[in-house]
Amino acid sequence: MAICFINGNFNSASQxxxxxxxxxxxxxxxxxxxxxxxxxxxxxxxxxxxxxxKSARLARIDVGDGAVIEKMTEVVREGAKRPDCPDGxxxxxxxxxxxxxxxxxxxxxxxxxxxxxxxxxNISTDDYKNGVALQPTDEGRPCPLTKSINYLVxxxxxxxRDDIYECLYCPDGKVTETLxxxxxxxxDGKIITAPVGTVLEGVTRGIIIGLxxxxxxxxxxxxxxxxxxxxxxxxxxxxxxxEVLPVVRVxxxxxxxxxxxxVAARLRQLFKANLDKWLxx
Amino acid sequence: MAICFINGNFNSASQxxxxxxxxxxxxxxxxxxxxxxxxxxxxxxxxxxxxxxKSARLARIDVGDGAVIEKMTEVVREGAKRPDCPDGxxxxxxxxxxxxxxxxxxxxxxxxxxxxxxxxxNISTDDYKNGVALQPTDEGRPCPLTKSINYLVxxxxxxxRDDIYECLYCPDGKVTETLxxxxxxxxDGKIITAPVGTVLEGVTRGIIIGLxxxxxxxxxxxxxxxxxxxxxxxxxxxxxxxEVLPVVRVxxxxxxxxxxxxVAARLRQLFKANLDKWLxx
Numbered sequence: 436m437a438i439c440f441i442n443g444n445f446n447s448a449s450q451x452x453x454x455x456x457x458x459x460x461x462x463x464x465x466x467x468x469x470x471x472x473x474x475x476x477x478x479x480x481x482x483x484x485x486x487x488x489k490s491a492r493l494a495r496i497d498v499g500d501g502a503v504i505e506k507m508t509e510v511v512r513e514g515a516k517r518p519d520c521p522d523g524x525x526x527x528x529x530x531x532x533x534x535x536x537x538x539x540x541x542x543x544x545x546x547x548x549x550x551x552x553x554x555x556x557n558i559s560t561d562d563y564k565n566g567v568a569l570q571p572t573d574e575g576r577p578c579p580l581t582k583s584i585n586y587l588v589x590x591x592x593x594x595x596r597d598d599i600y601e602c603l604y605c606p607d608g609k610v611t612e613t614l615x616x617x618x619x620x621x622x623d624g625k626i627i628t629a630p631v632g633t634v635l636e637g638v639t640r641g642i643i644i645g646l647x648x649x650x651x652x653x654x655x656x657x658x659x660x661x662x663x664x665x666x667x668x669x670x671x672x673x674x675x676x677x678e679v680l681p682v683v684r685v686x687x688x689x690x691x692x693x694x695x696x697x698v699a700a701r702l703r704q705l706f707k708a709n710l711d712k713w714l715x716x
Numbered sequence: 717m718a719i720c721f722i723n724g725n726f727n728s729a730s731q732x733x734x735x736x737x738x739x740x741x742x743x744x745x746x747x748x749x750x751x752x753x754x755x756x757x758x759x760x761x762x763x764x765x766x767x768x769x770k771s772a773r774l775a776r777i778d779v780g781d782g783a784v785i786e787k788m789t790e791v792v793r794e795g796a797k798r799p800d801c802p803d804g805x806x807x808x809x810x811x812x813x814x815x816x817x818x819x820x821x822x823x824x825x826x827x828x829x830x831x832x833x834x835x836x837x838n839i840s841t842d843d844y845k846n847g848v849a850l851q852p853t854d855e856g857r858p859c860p861l862t863k864s865i866n867y868l869v870x871x872x873x874x875x876x877r878d879d880i881y882e883c884l885y886c887p888d889g890k891v892t893e894t895l896x897x898x899x900x901x902x903x904d905g906k907i908i909t910a911p912v913g914t915v916l917e918g919v920t921r922g923i924i925i926g927l928x929x930x931x932x933x934x935x936x937x938x939x940x941x942x943x944x945x946x947x948x949x950x951x952x953x954x955x956x957x958x959e960v961l962p963v964v965r966v967x968x969x970x971x972x973x974x975x976x977x978x979v980a981a982r983l984r985q986l987f988k989a990n991l992d993k994w995l996x997x
Contacts, residue, residue: 439736452733453741455720455832460734461810462867463744494868495875529742541875551736577855577869585866586743587775588858594776594822 438519440510441549445517448551456536457547464534464543465584466490471675472515472552475524477715478675482638484508484530486582489636491532493581496543498532503548510550512715521554527676528552531584555676563703566683566695567600569593569613569672571661575606579634589614603685609633609658616672616680619643620659620690621698627663630656639673639706642713646705652698664688669696679703719800721791722830726798729832737817738828745815745824746865747771752956753796753833756805758996759956763919765789765811767863770917772813774862777824779813784829791831793996802835808957809833812865836957844984847964847976848881850874850894850953852942856887860915870895884966890939893918897953899963900924901940901971902979908944911937920954920987923994927986933979945969950977960984 437448459465468487471478484504491498498504511528514520528550535545572592593602593614601614611629612618617640619628626647628640644654664670670682670690679702681695718729740746749768752759765785772779779785792809795801809831816826853873874883874895882895892910893899898921900909907928909921925935945951951963951971960983962976 437737441736448737449735451736453736454730455722455732455734455812455830456718456729459741460746460812460814461748461832461865462871463746463865464868464871465741465744467742493872495872531736531741533741538871540878541871549736551742574858578872581868581872583868584742584744585868587745587862587864587866590743590745590819590822591774591776591859597821 436519437521437551437553438514438517439549439551440514445514448553451549453533453547454536458534458536458538458543459584462534463583463585464494464496465531466494466496466582467529467531467584468582469675470511470528470530471555472520472524472526472528473710473714475516475520477511477515477528478710479638479642479713480508480511480715483675484511486636486638487530487532489580490582491546493578494543494583495541496532496534496546498546503532507548507550514550514552515715520552526552527555558677558680562600562680564695566681568598568684569601569603569682570596570599571605571686572602573606574604575611576604579611580632580636582635586614605661608661610661610664611658613672616674616677618670618672618682620663620667620670621696622663622667624653626652626654626698627659628654628656629658633658637673639675639678643673643679643702643706646709647702650705664690667691669698671699671702678706717800718802718832718834719795719798720830720832721795726795729834732830734814734828735817739815739817739819739824740865743815744864744866745775745777746812747775747777747863748810748812748865749863750956751792751809751811752836753801753805753807753809754991754995756797756801758792758796758809759991760919760923760994761789761792761996764956765792767917767919768811768813770861771863772827774859775824775864776822777813777815777827779827784813788829788831795831795833796996801833807833808836839958839961843881843961845976847962849879849965850882850884850963850967851877851880852886852967853883854887855885856892857885860892861913861917863916867895886942889942891942891945892939894953897955897958897961899951899953901944901948901951902977903944903948905934907933907935907979908940909935909937910939914939918954920956920959924954924960924983924987927990928983931986945971948972950979952980952983959987
């Protein structure tokens, strides 16, 4: 059962609420970040919480001198070790900062914040074994450096079909990122992924790029053209929760052989082997 | 003070909350509609509640056979006449449907709903006398027929400057709508506004187009090119709360003489004169 830290206390998440006057409910003014918890230890905690702070500043939500971020970082650490942390401390901690009730000169000076610990989402061993399919959409994700809660359009684009894992944003014929993950293709001996700024600064993305380069892979940071999907040898996505997940189809286009490829498998293996480096003490 | 109807009761809005587990908070899954209340009477209530139902369906939020919409319609009527309705019954009623806690096959089968009655926003006599300025943005509003709560990008685009009323969406060089209103220009003896589908089906927009045509104006429904702004004689926006509000500048471009024009004034006068037609009994 999900637990939540709000207003200074941990509680069952279903008992925790936000007033209807908060702009997160009324106008989607809210940012968040997701931290994976492995056996009670947070993964890449500082990097995620720095990104949360950046998202808040870009969304003009006042986080002051960063004390709020420090406090939330401590809450993630504390919650991860609680006996009631979901799934024995193998879950997702999501830290939210809402717009609060007030807007002044286009700024949100009185945010609320909470951290919810809950079971991870829809991912199975089969997804790693068989790979997943994505639904391309012409839409882009506006303000890509801000991890805001405004997911509705992306959720609608990739939904209603059980064979689709999530949408792949392809604005103006360029492949950027998926609803919740960074996206990579392998082609002509290179790993290709969109540069930060056109996409969110994925924490796992950065770790995977580093591991790939250290291990002799050639990584190119540019947005692949949609037409390159048909020519790719393989594709995969990365995120804290998904680690490295093979993609075998985008819309009607099979990727490579239509089966998970060796690069994704190798990178996930490297990620697992090095995981300790990014786990909280 | 704002009041809210939720879970079967009216209360002070600050006492009403939504659980943090609701996808409206976690992922921006929510739709709403705003109904202006004049002296305890709702304006164009049925049209707004039909649009709310449409928004919910487009967002894949289950509203069943429409009984929820009927109930919310009754709540707007009832709240509008309460002694504690804000500003003596001259306010805005906002009806929300949230995604709830559950997503199944890309649908949201267990929504929550509430209606909040609050004071209207930032509009003054000076705004009508002097007109307002808009900030153009290259972004578009995705899924334009859905009035979702995903306003963050638009709020950021037009914010931080006290001289800017709100943003004007101009994707691909085409003028569509503003953050919260329909947008019109007057040029070469015509009134021009974007067609429904590229923009939200504005209720006041439809009423104003009808009044304009009945009174001998020529109305063309197409997206003006951004370059036409500099050539326009005047511009204005429409919404329930704003009625007909003159626009005198877009970015650095003065519209016409840089002062409110006669068409907007005439249309607002016609609107006021005919208002009773759309007021609830």
